Amino acid sequence: MAKKFKNKTLAWLDYRLPIFSVLKEALVDHPTPRNLNYWWNFGSLAGITLIIMIVSGLMLSMHYVAHVDLAFDSVEHIMRDVNYGWLIRYIHSVGASMFFLIVYIHISRGLYYGSYKSPREVLWWLGIIIFLLMIASAFLGYTLPWGQMSFWGATVITNLFSAIPLVGDSIVTWLWGGFSVDNPTLNRFYSLHFLIPFVIVGIVFLHIVALHKFGSNNPTGIDITLKEESIPFHPYYTIKDLFGLGVFFIIFGIFVFFLPNSLGHPDNYIPADPLVTPEHIVPEWYFLPFYAILRAIPFKLLGVLAMLGSILILFALPWLDTCKVRSCRFRPIYKQFYWIFIVNFFILGWVGSKVPEGHYLIISRICTGYYFIHFLIILPLLGFFEKTLPVPANIFKEHNKKK
Amino acid sequence: MINKNKISNLKKERRSFLKLTTFSVAAIGSSFAVWPFIDSMNPSADVLAQGIKEFDLSNIEEGSSKTVKWRGKPVFIKHRTKNEIEEARNVKLSELKDPQKDEDRVLKPEWLIVVGVCSHLGCIPSGQKVSDAKGDFNGWFCPCHGSHYDSSGRVRKGPAPRNLEVPKYKFIDTNKIKLG
Numbered sequence A: 001m002a003k004k005f006k007n008k009t010l011a012w013l014d015y016r017l018p019i020f021s022v023l024k025e026a027l028v029d030h031p032t033p034r035n036l037n038y039w040w041n042f043g044s045l046a047g048i049t050l051i052i053m054i055v056s057g058l059m060l061s062m063h064y065v066a067h068v069d070l071a072f073d074s075v076e077h078i079m080r081d082v083n084y085g086w087l088i089r090y091i092h093s094v095g096a097s098m099f100f101l102i103v104y105i106h107i108s109r110g111l112y113y114g115s116y117k118s119p120r121e122v123l124w125w126l127g128i129i130i131f132l133l134m135i136a137s138a139f140l141g142y143t144l145p146w147g148q149m150s151f152w153g154a155t156v157i158t159n160l161f162s163a164i165p166l167v168g169d170s171i172v173t174w175l176w177g178g179f180s181v182d183n184p185t186l187n188r189f190y191s192l193h194f195l196i197p198f199v200i201v202g203i204v205f206l207h208i209v210a211l212h213k214f215g216s217n218n219p220t221g222i223d224i225t226l227k228e229e230s231i232p233f234h235p236y237y238t239i240k241d242l243f244g245l246g247v248f249f250i251i252f253g254i255f256v257f258f259l260p261n262s263l264g265h266p267d268n269y270i271p272a273d274p275l276v277t278p279e280h281i282v283p284e285w286y287f288l289p290f291y292a293i294l295r296a297i298p299f300k301l302l303g304v305l306a307m308l309g310s311i312l313i314l315f316a317l318p319w320l321d322t323c324k325v326r327s328c329r330f331r332p333i334y335k336q337f338y339w340i341f342i343v344n345f346f347i348l349g350w351v352g353s354k355v356p357e358g359h360y361l362i363i364s365r366i367c368t369g370y371y372f373i374h375f376l377i378i379l380p381l382l383g384f385f386e387k388t389l390p391v392p393a394n395i396f397k398e399h400n401k402k403k
Numbered sequence B: 001m002i003n004k005n006k007i008s009n010l011k012k013e014r015r016s017f018l019k020l021t022t023f024s025v026a027a028i029g030s031s032f033a034v035w036p037f038i039d040s041m042n043p044s045a046d047v048l049a050q051g052i053k054e055f056d057l058s059n060i061e062e063g064s065s066k067t068v069k070w071r072g073k074p075v076f077i078k079h080r081t082k083n084e085i086e087e088a089r090n091v092k093l094s095e096l097k098d099p100q101k102d103e104d105r106v107l108k109p110e111w112l113i114v115v116g117v118c119s120h121l122g123c124i125p126s127g128q129k130v131s132d133a134k135g136d137f138n139g140w141f142c143p144c145h146g147s148h149y150d151s152s153g154r155v156r157k158g159p160a161p162r163n164l165e166v167p168k169y170k171f172i173d174t175n176k177i178k179l180g
Ligand code: HEM
Pocket: A050, A053, A054, A055, A056, A057, A058, A059, A060, A061, A064, A075, A089, A092, A093, A096, A099, A134, A137, A138, A139, A141, A142, A143, A144, A145, A193, A194, A196, A197, A198, A200, A264
């Protein structure tokens, strides 16, 4: 057996605890397609952001108090009195936005290059599970500062469960631990907010195990067959990922230092008042498209189901997309529908921030309809009718063609 | 040979029977064991105890309303005028989304007592102050998604599926109520 480590201590330790060879395989030797573009940076960025969220959250938790009478003041205490508390809190709240931005791009990359197709279905599922857990975590976290939006966001979202027939109201009481969003609710939300990111870490681990089974997809979407098509992860992709990280930190820094509240809602600086509802309740920007779907439908239960369905439908995507060719590069028609879908998603986000009346309501209904039509009608049919372009035998052929 | 097969088949059957029973007992047992954990998240005894409260109505004048806090929620106490009572009683039940007679929603016609939480997604409707928007039916209006309630707290328009809830209460004096 070839020696894995020159350092004798390391070799001794690894012989007994092979974690180092696992890490080396994953971060150094792992053969990676040589044609990955910058859209492939967002996976490692998401992982690093998760770590940033956990570290900043842990520091916040040392000063935060989960009690209805103290929560708001403890956050202000973090902002004003705790050394660098403002920095840590802004890293955490802006970080949540950045996390979603990155993951949305990461998912869109998968949609464009067909990364969800066989044999990567389970990898794709694990990704959606991570996304669902992120949504839960961010929603719970947003209630913690106990401002007006925290309180009323929590009220409206937990009330969604009352749409369930028969047991709905008992479930809501159970979620609240009382008869309204109150101290027991805040306490359990804090517990869960603390827990879920660590569950995410576990799922991320599985996500990576599934990824390394078949390796990364690549912009051509074809399977890697030749040895020369791959290069070791280190130093090529470690450097590329680090470069991307630098760019990301610049953007992150601009928000943390110059625009820390631009992504949030000013009403959350008003302490929660259970007797006064703000005039216009909006969730954080990253939930807006789904909020629009919820409100587009005039029946409570159906609205809730559509909102859930809009995410859960992604689980079925590997089978709804019947085309064998993965990448959009060779699917001229799907490519156009892809961009229509993305634009549609942005419009949903935009109407999600408006009062659902008049033409906003009509737009949100059309876009909600289109969202589902894309998955349930367009994608299955395209597989039969679309004439795909010839797929190259290996990634070099595609490069030659371009030149 | 045949005998041996028979025995091993019998053993197989017995084994699968044992497996089945073991797993079912374990499954039933663990679902019982899970219940205390689930139930621990339900309202605790002190939260339930807070559910009973007394309120004095004597300083609420006719035509005005008061909001009190009960179980963490606002409760609307409305001292209705003759007009408002009549308005509420003259509506045909067939016009209502959640048909309920006004008589069934009050103990004394001049006092309407409802939980001030919109049955849609839980916002608090406006209409308690004289200057507030009261909606198209002279009761309350929920700004969140536009539900209108009448002077009996019944939903008349908008996405809310049900009327404003009437809490359990009784008069313990002419001008005193006990909620819960
Ligand atoms: C998936 C990772 C996470 C996400 C998406 C997330 C998201 C959020 C969000 C959106 C807020 C509200 C920020 C605000 O408006 O002030 C928040 C607050 C908070 N989070 Fe997290 N969080 C994550 C991980 C964690 C972890 C691991 C901990 C604890 C170890 C933690 C502890 C806290 C605390 C104490 C607060 C309240 C202080 C504050 O509001 O600034 N978070 N989180």
